[in-house]
Amino acid sequence: MPEEEEIDINSARPFSISRDQFGAMLYSIKVPQGLNYDFLFETFCMIAEGIKGIQQENPTIARMAINPFELALYLVNQHSFYLATHPDIAKDGAFLERDGYQNYLASVSLDKFYTNERLAYQMGSLTSRFSPTMSTLDLYLNFILGMLSRYKRNEPTNTLIVDIMNKGFQIAKCVSSLLEGGYETEAFSTWRTLHENECILSIIVKYGQPVIESYLRHMKYGAAFRGGLPSKEEIDETFVEIKENMRAAGLKSKDMKRYIEYGWLLAVPNVDQIPEVKLNFRDGVQRVAGLSAYSKVYEMSSEVAHSSPLLIYSRKNYFFSLTLLSLFESFFRLEKIFTTLYMSTVSEEERQRYIRMRTLYLGDLQTCYEIERKRFAALGKKKKAE
DSSP, rough: OOOOOEEESSHHHHHHEHHHHHHHHHHHHTTTTGOOOOOHHHHHHHHHHHHHHHHHHOOOHSSSSSHHHHHHHHHHHHHHHHHHHHHHTTTSSSHHHHHHHHHHHHHHHHHHHHIIISOOOOOOOOOOTSSSSHHHHHHHHHHHHHHTTOOOOOOOHHHHHHHHHHHHHHHHHHHHHHHTTHHHHHHHHOOOOOOOOHHHHHHHHHHHHHHHHHHHHHHHHHHHHTTOOOOOHHHHHHHHHHHHHHHHOOOGGGHHHHHHHHGGGGGGTTGGSSSSSSSIIIIHHHHHTTTTGGGHHHHHHHHHHOOHHHHHHOHHHHHHHHHHHHHHHHHHHHHHHHHHHTTTTOOOOHHHHHHHHHHHHHHHHHHHHHHHHHHHHHHHHHHHHO
16 A cells, blocks of 8 residues: 555545554554554555445444544554464464455454444433533542652552552542443442542541551451461461450450451540440441441442342432532542642642642532532432422
């Protein structure tokens, strides 16, 4: 195929791309040159011809925009997968010359592009990622996750707070994406994990080093319980330590799993003076974190997570509003913790930039939250009236 040849998909929504432009596109998305850019371009041309035929036969499809990057990604990944799963065939590269393989590759890539990107089943989302409510939240989440990527991570003895916080904002972004996709109950059950994360983070930040040390020790206990320590000797030694600590705390052998998961709470100063505190989440972690007001919402989320009838026969608008409000409230609490960390570790210039951004977008989010809170209250009144 000549160097200057270009692909023109159609006149209504054209895009054109030359061999050199296609190569630059693959390079920009870090496709290894060993995958044979020339072969991929020729296959991409076949896909373009296939699109022309489909568009001529179907006016609805003809009106759909074509994204060359999406097409290229399906093509490249399908080709890479075939090479990885057929090492004997791929060894000498001669199979690339066979019409059968190139036709197969073009056909499968085109099927996946249209079925997954343009004709995918839609869940009937009650929002979109372009709405100010979701786009503002997503912007803020992306900014915070970007800033957290600058901090040292995954060294628990030194980075526990950053690691828990980073995971919390990642889960928040997951909840947001699920809501935007129309998966309200799935988002609600995922919020449950976010809430657990924020409760643990709140306690660790409030009480500091003694609790951090206890939490890390119980992480090791959990690894031992799952057989995840380097040697049997270390596992055995750890279980001896666990049993000794349980005896000192007045716990019995039947309490071992609860102690391993929640015994770190015993390091909280004066925890025995908190009424009815227990080694579990609802009466332990959630109560010590001061977030027991969420116990009923958390219980409902647990029912959804365990595929109860509440999940199967859920009302989309109710769970959308409940999840969005819960997400906002968790985000506001996490954002306060992030702000304290961030403001204490950056230059004055960066602090001022963050203050300006925070004033603008946090204010917008609070406005969105108030609107959603009123909407949820109206849903409750409507349900009572029915």
